[in-house]
Amino acid sequence: MSTDRRRIVLFDLFGVIARHQRPGALEKMAARCHTSAEDFNTAYWAHRPPYDAGWQTASAYWTHVLHALSRSADADTIEELRLTDIDSWSRVDDRMVTYVRDLRDRARVALLSNIPADHADAFLAAQPWLHDLDHLALSGRIGAAKPDPAAFQYCVVALQAAPADFLFVDDREEDVRAAQEVGMDGHVFRSQDDLAAVIDAWLPTR
Structure with a gap:
């Protein structure tokens, strides 16, 4: 196990940090x-x-x-x-990007996204700040996509943590339930304000 026992907020990408598919x-x-x-x-x-x-x-x-x-x-x-x-699929929510980056002062922050490998290459080139996160689990690269339990288990192993160390944030209830079934905490994303309150309550006080 890792000596870094800080809790891990594991984010979905599209519908949370990035926008859904461009209209039209x-x-x-x-x-x-x-x-x-x-x-x-x-x-x-x-x-x-x-x-x-x-x-x-x-x-x-x-x-x-x-x-x-x-x-x-x-x-x-x-x-x-x-x-x-x-x-x-190239647009991001700038306010959420700022929130996610600032959150690294309080927790480990990782990403689990369903994204084909060629999309991932383009997205990472356009959004280099993603490389500053603690881990990127991109389905097209890891060979497993949500809600497959293997996608969540990959993150547990990659971050040398226990499932209970994670709060998984996704806008899809199906994927949040899948994370909970492997032992993670989960939150269905609706807004940044709601998420911030949940994370504030979930993280241990200093």
């Missing part, structure tokens, strides 16, 4: 594929889990999506969709 992005990609937004949305998410978990390359993922839509999976189309997709 799926419609833009659907138009590029000459298909309806509804059909594109179905294919986009149906084939996403292996890509998120790092079991599939971006090229393989987009090939599956395009074939599901009965469209040709040529290299130019795949690359255009891939870059549009990455851009659609």
Whole structure:
């Protein structure tokens, strides 16, 4: 076990520190594929889990999506969709970024995000402050995505801690329940103010 027994706040990324997908992005990609937004949305998410978990390359993922839509999976189309997709997930909440960075004075801070490997590369290049956190568990790199218990167990091992040392923060109730099932505390994120109160109560007083 680590000699650093400070508690660990483990953050989800999208919907907590980063914004959800840019409005209109799926419609833009659907138009590029000459298909309806509804059909594109179905294919986009149906084939996403292996890509998120790092079991599939971006090229393989987009090939599956395009074939599901009965469209040709040529290299130019795949690359255009891939870059549009990455851009659609690129926004952060600056106020939350400041809060997370300042929190490191009081606790260890780590990240557990469902994000494909190529998205992670782009996001880390654009947001270098993430490298200052105590650990980054990015699904496309660790081979496990929430709510798989393996994603949470990876964090426990990587940070040389016990599950009870963690407070996991996510905007998805399903993922928070999964963290709780492996022994972590959990909080469903709704606002920064609510989160700050929960963390203040959860961290030991000095």
